[in-house]
Amino acid sequence: MEPLDPIAYEDRVVKPHRTGGAPAAEDELFARYALSGEMTDDELLARTEEVRELWRRVSAAVTTPRTLKRVYDRFLAEDADLHGTYGVLLKSADWWRSREAPPVAAAPDELTTFVKDAYEPLDALTPRVLSALYHALPAVPSHEVDRAVRLAGLAVREAHDVPVPPWTTAALTAGLPLRLIAERLAAGGAQVSEILLAALDQRTTDAARPPETAAPRHAETPPRELEAATKGLCVLLRWEPGDGHTGATRYRVVRHEAEPPGHDTGTVVTEIAGTEFVDADAPVGPSVHYAVFARSSPDQDWSDPARTAIPVFPSVELRETRRDGDRLELVWQVRPETTEVRIRRTPGDTVVHRTVRPDDHGRVSYQDEVTGDAAYQVQPVYELADGSRHPGEPFHFRARDLSTSDEPIAVELEPATPGFGPRVTARWHRRATGAVRIRFAAAPPDWHPGDRISATALETYGEELRGRPEPEGDRVRLTGEVAPGWQWYLPVTVLGAEATVGVAARLGTALPVSQAVAQRRGAEIVLSWIWPPGLAGARVSWTDRDGEPRTADISAYAYEANGCRIHAGNDPIHVEIRGTATSADGTALSAPEVVEVPGYAARVDYTVQRNRWRRREMTITFAAIDPVRGGEVVVVAADGPLPPAHPAEGVELARHRLHLDASGSEQLVVELPAEKHRWLVCFAADPGTLEFVTRARERLEARR
Structure with missing residues (x-):
């Protein structure tokens, strides 16, 4: 797959929409999402995500011109409409291929007229000029271009070696029509056609040559x-x-x-x-x-x-489980390269070998009579091209992990890590019988827990929560994309053509924010993030300086006007930002975008004053600029021409813990030793908690 060139994409797709226009017709979507019929299915779906990410990134950039930003925002809004209309179909490569427009070729008569008018003074084109014409008309088959060139009376040959006036090349570069250049050449009696063809060929050659620029x-x-x-x-x-x-x-x-x-x-x-x-x-x-x-x-x-x-050498994936009393049936999915699966059962240490045949389609089943707490180790065996055999990672499973309860299945729901849109993670206990599926819809289901319905009837309710079920201890986890807003989630246990209805649960989700950044300005923290199209609000959660959890809701309008600022002291804090969608049903939240904000040392000033009557007694006054929560101070006296840079360079006189509010003050009295010392300096025992901003050290003249 050719890499996406954002500059070429903007020139070809984005800029033509600067004057507005209707949403893209379905047969124009292939071009808007930079797709190609030669792409594989995986490349096609990956390109759609890459284009969406390009739209979001350029739209959020402060350097993007306003006219282009409106186009990118409109593309994002129309893409959201597509998701609302077609839902999970957008994950299908076949759906995208059905939107591929057939090549649009110019009518031969129109193309001939165009070529004739464009190259009117010439009687021939060089192979390089013809190749440039192919690239200028990407939607027109090359044989149609060749036919138009012939009908326009133009031959294809190399240019003759004739001198080309410098002004001719400059005129071509400036975009002057060939007709005007030819008139001036004719006035000078020159070989008009040959000079123009040579100049045009030279210009085409120069344009194709890579520019001499600095290395990337x-x-x-x-x-x-x-x-x-x-x-x-x-x-x-x-x-x-x-x-x-x-x-x-x-x-x-x-x-x-x-x-x-x-x-x-x-x-x-x-x-x-x-x-x-x-x-x-x-x-x-x-x-x-x-x-x-x-x-x-x-x-x-x-x-x-x-x-x-x-x-x-991967393991296997447990796909289906069925348990009827003491009878257990398990179905695993294996890689296509698997030739054998070894199943070891304890107690009893029984080993069963299952040969994997091509017509098994990577599915291996096993049945057993369960007695007590049976445990199983399932290990695939791979055979490589050189004939060597290698065991894969073992998969461990206990029969007791299967719930044998006849109660309807229930799920736990939570917003999941953001993808393109809202995502939900569902968890449930493994079932002894049947496969678990989850459907979601805006309206509650008409069925009740425990009802038995046909698998066909189940398809009439909402959409499937699609994803890869993953084991999580005695539970199973499934994450998939959903529609934003409040949805009902219905778990069912499917066995054959029958489905048993579980307990429906409701969860609201919103579009997530992205690329959150935090900047400290003392105790104030400035937060910024990228808003997805259509999101009207966000909720910011953090812990304040007293350890109390705090939340603040902010609208997109208020954010645009004043930004987002929170006050959290000087400790490191954990910030979560969630998109919010408020309706009559309540406030729906997205999964959090997390920012870890480092702390900073509390700033403290201090002064030193000698006791007037007791000359060896010194009073240190600490004045807090930021709140201080138990920062330890080390007081050191030292002699020498320069103040000490470290506590070890002097004599330690005292240690003291400060507990001060911002702008608070506190005094400490210390006694100097009998020896003469010129300097009295305070250090932080932990430099990460305190920062002394005193600019001049106190110079002491301690007399004996």
């Missing part, structure tokens, strides 16, 4: 702490952003089966803005290598990589 700028640092681990049937990659990486930084994940990938080796798996990726197509093998590169803009070269390697 590299990203400041590569990603850090790249980790890889098998997760179910896939490989999970996680990494940390490098120094200087921002919300605009994108990461390229490259995979190679034989050696560490480089800039020009390996398979590009994805390019994403996040720092986590699940590779569902990782090849099975003893050492699969990964590299992650970074860059923050298209004009940068990719950074040096973060690399790791991992043996990929």
